[in-house]
Amino acid sequence: MQDETKLQQVTSKFAVGVTRQIKSSLDKPGIAKQFVPTEQELISKPSELHDPIGDHTYSPIKGIIHRYPDRCLLHPVKVCAVYCRFCFRRETVGKQNTSLTADELENCYEYIRNHPEIWEVILSGGDPLVLSPAKLQQIISKLDQIEHVAVIRLHTRVPIVDSKRINLDLLAVLKQRKPVYMALHMNHPDEFTEPAIAAISQLADAGVVLIGQTVLLRGVNDSTEILGKLFRKMVQHRIKPYYLHHLDRAEGTSHFRTSIETGQKIMAELRGSYSGLCLPEYVLDIPGGAGKSPIGPCYLSKKSSIYEVTNYQGKQFTYNDSD
Ligand SMILES: *Cc1c(COP(=O)(O)O)cnc(C)c1O
Numbered sequence: 001m002q003d004e005t006k007l008q009q010v011t012s013k014f015a016v017g018v019t020r021q022i023k024s025s026l027d028k029p030g031i032a033k034q035f036v037p038t039e040q041e042l043i044s045k046p047s048e049l050h051d052p053i054g055d056h057t058y059s060p061i062k063g064i065i066h067r068y069p070d071r072c073l074l075h076p077v078k079v080c081a082v083y084c085r086f087c088f089r090r091e092t093v094g095k096q097n098t099s100l101t102a103d104e105l106e107n108c109y110e111y112i113r114n115h116p117e118i119w120e121v122i123l124s125g126g127d128p129l130v131l132s133p134a135k136l137q138q139i140i141s142k143l144d145q146i147e148h149v150a151v152i153r154l155h156t157r158v159p160i161v162d163s164k165r166i167n168l169d170l171l172a173v174l175k176q177r178k179p180v181y182m183a184l185h186m187n188h189p190d191e192f193t194e195p196a197i198a199a200i201s202q203l204a205d206a207g208v209v210l211i212g213q214t215v216l217l218r219g220v221n222d223s224t225e226i227l228g229k230l231f232r233k234m235v236q237h238r239i240k241p242y243y244l245h246h247l248d249r250a251e252g253t254s255h256f257r258t259s260i261e262t263g264q265k266i267m268a269e270l271r272g273s274y275s276g277l278c279l280p281e282y283v284l285d286i287p288g289g290a291g292k293s294p295i296g297p298c299y300l301s302k303k304s305s306i307y308e309v310t311n312y313q314g315k316q317f318t319y320n321d322s323d
């Protein structure tokens, strides 16, 4: 049994919430563990940070995070449809309803217009799909009109956790001149419920390019079998697994953290037994804001111009790069 007063401390510290749809799947441990608060969240480690990936440092104006030259994040809202217990932005997301005002949004468009190197704009979290289709239409069409913005990407959980929001109005909004990519945050095969599958299929049919984003979580998906099943389901439903994130060091999340060694071992095992389509890139967001780096198992080592390359069975081969 969990201690009620401790749980109250958790809920006063971090946002808690699920949709009706997720509530009806809480009997599945792979889902419950992601959303039901526990007193373990009160455990803080010295290595945990308020701003684990340095969002603040790279925010030139309210609503924009511009870490990499060719792409920036735009955060129109700071709320989500559900609150993941391991959220990397838990210090800022769900704290209050801080949607950008019309003026603030205008400043964001102005910033993007003034930075011709921005080739892609990523609407991120908060979850942009909690906005009404009309509001989203306003934002996306503004971005669509900026000449140098070639690609629009949305990061979201909504199609999986509140599938009914994927309706005809929303699908119409996602049909722009420019390609719209959508990264679906999914961590466990049990998230492929019937309504989620229907929403995914509508999005894919509407021409939205779907990619999958997964966080490696101890006790939820830290096994080759579970992740293999998840990535296969993604591919079967036209979602290309994109990133497997090593868990960021947000406060009160240590009970979800695995070692990098575990992650690498899983990736190496997946490489052997699963289609290449099922393999995401395993990445670490370097604490402080230096960006994401691939941290998957390395198959290559070098002796003068001779490389040693390891195949998926762990066998070593040499490759001469000089002639
Ligand atoms: C993760 C992230 C991106 C997207 O990076 P990709 O490698 O292109 O997926 C962009 N901007 C910021 C600030 C990010 O944290």
Ligand code: SF4
Pocket: 079, 080, 081, 082, 083, 084, 086, 087, 088, 089, 090, 093, 125, 126, 127, 156, 157, 185
């Ligand atoms: S959907 Fe993303 S931003 Fe929202 S609570 Fe989950 S991890 Fe955090």
